[in-house]
Amino acid sequence: MKLYYKPGACSLASHIILHEVGLTHDIEMVDTEAGLTEAGADYHLINPKGYVPALELDTGGVLTEGPAILQFIADSNAEAGLAPAAGTLDRARVNEQLNWIGTELHKAFGPLFRNDTSEIGKDTARTAVASKFDLIEAQLKDGRKWLVSNRFSVADAYLFVVSNWANFTEIDITRWPHLAAFVTRVASRPSAQRAMRAEGLIQ
Numbered sequence: 001m002k003l004y005y006k007p008g009a010c011s012l013a014s015h016i017i018l019h020e021v022g023l024t025h026d027i028e029m030v031d032t033e034a035g036l037t038e039a040g041a042d043y044h045l046i047n048p049k050g051y052v053p054a055l056e057l058d059t060g061g062v063l064t065e066g067p068a069i070l071q072f073i074a075d076s077n078a079e080a081g082l083a084p085a086a087g088t089l090d091r092a093r094v095n096e097q098l099n100w101i102g103t104e105l106h107k108a109f110g111p112l113f114r115n116d117t118s119e120i121g122k123d124t125a126r127t128a129v130a131s132k133f134d135l136i137e138a139q140l141k142d143g144r145k146w147l148v149s150n151r152f153s154v155a156d157a158y159l160f161v162v163s164n165w166a167n168f169t170e171i172d173i174t175r176w177p178h179l180a181a182f183v184t185r186v187a188s189r190p191s192a193q194r195a196m197r198a199e200g201l202i203q
Contacts, residue, residue, distance in 0.1 A: 011053030
């Protein structure tokens with residue numbers, strides 16, 4: 001398999017999960033603005049959507065969209081226990097979290113990464129992110145370590161990556177102590193360390 005990624009982007013969640021299950025894989029960085037892979041290939045020929053992640057499968061097909069990739073890896077390596085069984089309420093809860101992270105939290109960060117966003121627009125975006133963080137903090141206040149069934153899942157990997165963007169967008173995540181502890185907890189996992197090191201995010 002080959003994961004097409006951008007350092008620190010949402011593709012990092014898929015990268016972490018590949019390490020969690022111990023799958024042999026290659027990675028190739030993408031310049032999404034130029035539309036080129038690190039090797040100089042036209043990325044739009046690999047993923048016409050132009051963004052990351054994209055997972056090139058051993059069969060030659062390409063899978064896109066982070067939540068779909070996360071669930072595919074988890075389901076293909078069920079023994080790792082990174083997603084509950086299909087048809088269970090816990091699986092629905094993981095999907096609930098993935099959908100919310102992708103459509104609400106991830107989207108709220110968008111303006112903070114666009115060069116054409118005004119300072120007023122960025123302040124508005126930070127307020128929107130803060131309201132989402134309030135919701136996560138309320139969930140984690142019950143003492144749970146992980147989002148669903150107190151077991152690390154693909155949803156936790158995705159939440160970690162997106163929440164960690166606070167550190168690059170002038171949002172003080174320590175305002176949400178349970179969330180901050182969650183981010184530290186995921187960052188300390190060997191899989192996260194390996195993925196972040198491979199992407200040049202840590203030494």
